[in-house]
Amino acid sequence: MTKVFVIGLGRMGRGIVKNLVKKGYSVLGYDVSPRSYELLADITGFRPAALPEAREADYVLLTLPTARELLGVLDEITGSKGVIINMTTVGLDDAKAAASKAASMNLRYLTAMMEGGPANAETGTLTLYVGGPVEVYNSSLAFLRDVGNPIYVGSHEAATTIKLLSTAILLANTAILAEASQALLRLGLEPDLLVKALSSGGADSAQLRSRLPMMLSGLYKDVFSVDLGVYVLEEAIKAARALGSDYTPLLSQVVELLRAARGLGLGSHDVAEVAEVYKYLTSRRS
Template sequence: MTRIAFVGLGIMGLPMAKNLVRAGHEVVGYNRSEAKRGKLADAGGTAAGSVPEAVRGAEVVITMLPDSPDVEAVVLGREGVLDSAGRGTLLVDMSTIAPATARTVAQRASEAGLRALDAPVSGGEQGAVDGTLSIMVGGERAHFDAALPLLEVLGATVVHVGPAGAGQTVKAANQLIVAGTIQLVAEALTYLDAQAVELEPAVRVLSGGLAGSAVLERKATGMLAREFTPGFRVDLHHKDLGIVVDSAREAGVVVPLGAVVAQLMAAARAQGLGELDHSALLLGVERLCGRSSD
């Protein structure tokens, strides 16, 4: 049994924390929402009323927060993780944030005597529930080895990808590929529909060829049913593509298609689709074609 502080019990964090409870660990969770804290308690965890209360005495601290400023506030801020955790504590940030922020967190954590990893995830809410996430981990190899037994509770694919910030860089690449593929699926479905092709059989045969992908398999059904309940919201993918564009510019890398997809995601958000699943890029394509009924 490991005593784990879990900060951030949202769509992804809560099921992840529950999986750690089910694996036999002592999990103390904090979220600003009292209701979310209560759900963890109902699952056998312990609800904390503040970050310091959750973190004190923990062997491992896991954070799962929306964006870089949230991680900076919770980890680096006054009465944050670094102020409250003991020396030697393993800090695993599983948020999706800017690589530069992850490197800053790792440096500050090391100065405070903590061991830090950036370990963002892919797989969406269902992957969090099922414990089948893909987890890309940056940081020192020894820290990764220490965290691996816990990460394997949360993910089916757990890979050390390099030094501090590398996990976030790989996650940015993941989000670039996913957004681009969703956009192309949306365009393909609109193209097929405009020519009276039966969409379900078309998707089935496309899935069996080189065009097949996890995105086509997981997202096309909902797109055909026009069901956009969020597994991963447009708002969050918009944030992630901002990370891609900014970090690519810093590295001197040109991402022309990525920049276009970032603009299309921003347009979907501006059209009021931010709370929908990122597969709602389909609605943006239809509006561009004058074919929207929404």
């Protein structure tokens, strides 16, 4: 039986664990928070384990909070026999540093940036932007297809940059939806009707269908935090500039909007709650 070790059992890591257990993998995992283990206690086929056990796994998935944990955990899995797959969202400089460190340790290492949320992780429907040695990718392809939909883009840097810019587009879309939501609310129509109308035309998007209903109802689900949005946008702008694309006025405006949301105490809340910034500013003008 193929053995998988997941390091980092937050919402995404737990979703991946549940998906892989259903598909017949032997899954072990580690997290610094005991609460993470409690949330997986009823999952038959999963076992909490100490980090050294990761060295014996066929695949080690890294789903960590930040680059600091990513770079630190590589030291803990020296001598791993399996393929190390980093799925942690990091900036371009940190992605390069992690790949370089893995190479110096002779690890078989891939970057697989995730697109999608915890529900996609649990159903195995994540989009994965994968970079790294093509021979490692090819040998891991069947496994990656059990995790999600892998798209090989060549280098670690390309996988990271595509992820950053994809999320930047998502956040810009969320920002315009938040801005439009205040006018939409004043039409006095049912939220379901508004979403149906807009999703039937050129404005349709995944964010419109998932986050506009939250904005119109005021009932939010925490999926992607404002704090993480600020980090990703800052790193996306840095990546764009590293590629020679220095003019990023729209992304700069969106990051300022998210910083304003953070200033209102919404840092840990979902990015959909930037609508509350517009609501606050509108109320001050009334």
